[in-house]
Amino acid sequence: MAQSAALISTEELARRMGAPALRIFDCTTYLRPRPEGGYNAESGRANYDKGHIPGAAFLDLGAELSDPQSKLRFTLPPLDQLTKAFAAKGIGHGTFVVLYSHATPTWATRLWWMLRAVGFDEAAVLDGGLDKWKAENRPLATEATTYPPATLTLRARSGLFVGKDEVKSAIGAAGTLTLNALSHDQHTGKGGVAYGRAGRIAGSSCVPAASLFAADKTLKPIGELRAAFDSVGTAPDKRVLCYCGGGIAATLDAFVLTSLLGHKNVTVYDNSMQEWSNDPSLPMETG
Numbered sequence: 001m002a003q004s005a006a007l008i009s010t011e012e013l014a015r016r017m018g019a020p021a022l023r024i025f026d027c028t029t030y031l032r033p034r035p036e037g038g039y040n041a042e043s044g045r046a047n048y049d050k051g052h053i054p055g056a057a058f059l060d061l062g063a064e065l066s067d068p069q070s071k072l073r074f075t076l077p078p079l080d081q082l083t084k085a086f087a088a089k090g091i092g093h094g095t096f097v098v099l100y101s102h103a104t105p106t107w108a109t110r111l112w113w114m115l116r117a118v119g120f121d122e123a124a125v126l127d128g129g130l131d132k133w134k135a136e137n138r139p140l141a142t143e144a145t146t147y148p149p150a151t152l153t154l155r156a157r158s159g160l161f162v163g164k165d166e167v168k169s170a171i172g173a174a175g176t177l178t179l180n181a182l183s184h185d186q187h188t189g190k191g192g193v194a195y196g197r198a199g200r201i202a203g204s205s206c207v208p209a210a211s212l213f214a215a216d217k218t219l220k221p222i223g224e225l226r227a228a229f230d231s232v233g234t235a236p237d238k239r240v241l242c243y244c245g246g247g248i249a250a251t252l253d254a255f256v257l258t259s260l261l262g263h264k265n266v267t268v269y270d271n272s273m274q275e276w277s278n279d280p281s282l283p284m285e286t287g
Contacts, residue, residue: 006112006259007219008098008124010133017055023090023147024056024098026130027107029248037194038274039245041073047102051140053133056100057147059089059111072271074246076114076161083118083154091120092150100126100133105217106209106248109255113268119155125255128218135216161270167241168282171203176239178204179232181249182273189286195245196277199286205232209249212256225256236263243269243276 016022028044041062048058059065065085067077076082091097097115101107108125115123126133134140170176180200185191187206189199200206207228213219234240240257242250247270257263269276276282 004259006124006255007127009127010136010138013053013098013126013133014138019096021094021096022055022098023095024053024100024145025059025089025111026052026056026101027059027061027099027111028101028103028130029061029107030103033193037196039193044102044107049142049144051134051142053100053130054139054141055145056141057089057145059099061107061110065111065114070271072246072274074110074248076117076247076270079118079156080154082114083152086115086118086120087152088149090147090150091115092152095122095150097123098126099123100129102130103217104210105129105213105219106252109251110248113160113251113254117157117160118152119157120152128216131217159267161247162241162267163270164275164279164282166267167201167243167269167276170239170241171201171283175237176241177232177234178241178243179234179250179253180204180206181209181242181244181253182206183208183210186245193245194277195273197280197284199277199284201243201273201276202283202285204243207232207234207253209244209252212252219256219260222260226261229257229261234263236261239265239267241267241269243272245273247272 026048030042031039043060067075099108099111112125180187183192187200242253244250250268254266254268257266
């Protein structure tokens, strides 16, 4: 396992269970591909109700922590609203937050990245998520947990999320690397789910989020992670702009670059290909 304060093992979480400041959250959403393209998003709450890590509450990204005014899915809400929503869920000063998801770590890293954007750093992602916890036959609970509201002050970090104009202006810019976290088939336009036009943002490289974790859902060894990003030229002195279909998978690339590989200048294109590929004025490539 790659070592970082932002990554917590199942062993360590089990050891900390019952600590007064601990706040555990299941962040799972499921994406079901549609025949005509894109996905249907399904809350993970039903699966949470069937069995979750004891003491974990549920964070519903789509229903509670996305901008209801946006026509696009999972759009980041205004940071002041987001801060209030996190506080209402029990995330606040003096708490230590552990985020996990089922089937893929990208939902947990999305929430981790959102917490960073409001200036909250006492959060870690559970390495291996619910999959590893269950594989180790650790206890599960079915009763829902809710935490008392907490006090959280917005300490906004600018630049952790960007929009299409910044992405467009970064094309061909020296010192900036635009990185696609979707699959290689989606990147080249050969297959996989398309959100509109097939292919990639012009000039971008590809490190699929799904290539960063093993079958047990734990992140790969740090040497392998570093090699994956080195292979496309992500040097520490470069600005790295991560994108995917809807700003979810991109946060795993961003999480690894930031918390494990020490990169300082990493951002996520929030609406990603669901926005870009449906705007004919924005340049794309295939092949």
